[in-house]
Amino acid sequence: MQSEMNQKDLFDRPPEWLSKAVIYQIFPDRFRKSGLVESQRYLNLQPWGSEPCQQGFHGGDLYGVIEALDYLEELGVNCIYLTPVFSSAANHRYHTYDYLQVDPILGGNCALENLIDEMHRRGMHIILDGVFNHCSRGFWAFHNLLENGKRSPYLEWFNVHKWPLNPYPKLGEDCGYSCWWNDPALPKFNHDNPQVCEYLLSISSYWLNKGIDGWRLDVPDEVPIGFWKRFRREVKLINSEAWIVGEIWGDARDWLKGEHFDGVMNYRIGWSSLCWSACENLNDIYKNPHYPIENIDSKAFVDILKTTFSWYRPEANQCQMNLLDSHDVPRSLNTLKGDLGSLKLALFLLFLQVGAPCIYYGTEVGLSGGIEPLCREPFPWDKKWNEHLREFIKSLTVLRSTFPGIYKFGLEWTPIGKDGLVGKSTFDINLTNESQTSILVFMNRSRKDWLQIPEHLTKPFFQIGSVDLSRRILGPQSAILIS
Numbered sequence: 001m002q003s004e005m006n007q008k009d010l011f012d013r014p015p016e017w018l019s020k021a022v023i024y025q026i027f028p029d030r031f032r033k034s035g036l037v038e039s040q041r042y043l044n045l046q047p048w049g050s051e052p053c054q055q056g057f058h059g060g061d062l063y064g065v066i067e068a069l070d071y072l073e074e075l076g077v078n079c080i081y082l083t084p085v086f087s088s089a090a091n092h093r094y095h096t097y098d099y100l101q102v103d104p105i106l107g108g109n110c111a112l113e114n115l116i117d118e119m120h121r122r123g124m125h126i127i128l129d130g131v132f133n134h135c136s137r138g139f140w141a142f143h144n145l146l147e148n149g150k151r152s153p154y155l156e157w158f159n160v161h162k163w164p165l166n167p168y169p170k171l172g173e174d175c176g177y178s179c180w181w182n183d184p185a186l187p188k189f190n191h192d193n194p195q196v197c198e199y200l201l202s203i204s205s206y207w208l209n210k211g212i213d214g215w216r217l218d219v220p221d222e223v224p225i226g227f228w229k230r231f232r233r234e235v236k237l238i239n240s241e242a243w244i245v246g247e248i249w250g251d252a253r254d255w256l257k258g259e260h261f262d263g264v265m266n267y268r269i270g271w272s273s274l275c276w277s278a279c280e281n282l283n284d285i286y287k288n289p290h291y292p293i294e295n296i297d298s299k300a301f302v303d304i305l306k307t308t309f310s311w312y313r314p315e316a317n318q319c320q321m322n323l324l325d326s327h328d329v330p331r332s333l334n335t336l337k338g339d340l341g342s343l344k345l346a347l348f349l350l351f352l353q354v355g356a357p358c359i360y361y362g363t364e365v366g367l368s369g370g371i372e373p374l375c376r377e378p379f380p381w382d383k384k385w386n387e388h389l390r391e392f393i394k395s396l397t398v399l400r401s402t403f404p405g406i407y408k409f410g411l412e413w414t415p416i417g418k419d420g421l422v423g424k425s426t427f428d429i430n431l432t433n434e435s436q437t438s439i440l441v442f443m444n445r446s447r448k449d450w451l452q453i454p455e456h457l458t459k460p461f462f463q464i465g466s467v468d469l470s471r472r473i474l475g476p477q478s479a480i481l482i483s
Helices: 002-012 016-020 062-067 069-075 108-121 140-151 194-209 225-238 267-277 298-310 314-318 340-350 387-402 405-409
Strands: 023-026 079-082 086-088 096-102 125-130 214-217 243-246 263-266 321-323 356-360 412-416 420-424 440-444 462-464 478-482
Touching (some): 096 140, 096 194, 125 194, 194 225, 225 243, 267 321, 298 412
Parallel strands (some): 023 356
Antiparallel strands (some): 420 440, 440 478
């Protein structure tokens, strides 16, 4: 019985470090170029700051990430999630051709190992992107299949349904093999082949043993669910504190019962927070049923929050990666039509939820790119930043660390009319037995009307916008937190 209890604790409890995590997602090719990568010399790289395109590399590298660690620590970030870093012919690197080699344009394996060491020296954590559903046409085993056809020793690594293979088909032609969303550039692995599974698990183990702190898993719902059970066991036996996050955009109940992932990318928190904060002033050009941009009032927003968190066990909610945007969707400021007041309300909501908040690189300096690839623009290191927005996000990281109970319990939200919210803690927010501390939050998304507050208030601990305590009213696009 004791052995069973230890096993359950090993696989079921949230990583302890996650309780203090503030995550920063980095798209490596566009974050920072160090000038230290020798292999970049004489390459045809796109000018830094030029418009992001589907093809072409701008030359951001992992030494640049190391150079930016002081900047990130000052912001309050203590965990980095990197989109894929392994060798690839695509700037986003989801087309992997060698999983054991960091792309030389990024600085190679040495650069990643140095980044891991430097982050751990600072008490920070690093999460890599695992693309284990598909590879690229240049992946060594698929290349062997293309060269040798039916006689390839790697024939069973992929699902072939027509010969000869046609990896570069014309419009209307069949490539001859299973691929991700019918994209011939991305052959799907055959996970029914034990050797394929062994290989993919060996990749995970290799980088965990190099010191990474977890995996964000790309399109995991397209991989047989049994593989993830084994994946979880292998990961946790190497590092019980490793964080496993699946890219599931909607209802993830089947994936968060303790057998597969710790948490998922909680896009429901993201799009609903933006849609409420915008107060009916949304850029709704982007269409995605899993990330719907549409007007919602306070009651609808509270219902989404309650439904989402009710789906999962408390341990799973604590392991969610809560985010407003990412490399796959328009930036928040684009969705909010450039309105900083709405963005501040959405960020405030993000930092008040159960789980770990994640900031997409450049949000703090006002990047506002639209639909992919425009949301993957180079970080403007040499331009004047929106320092006010950066300081605001820094204040949210401080707020989060001041009240650690938010990570575990969050707040209980109630609508006030169509434009107001009240959030209350029903627990000791400081997680100590020495003194009971609670918080009370009021928010007003309206752009013109003041919100009547139904309670007498003390001086706010944290404030956005305007409040008149004597009249108990909260100004347009304003919020207060009282402790």
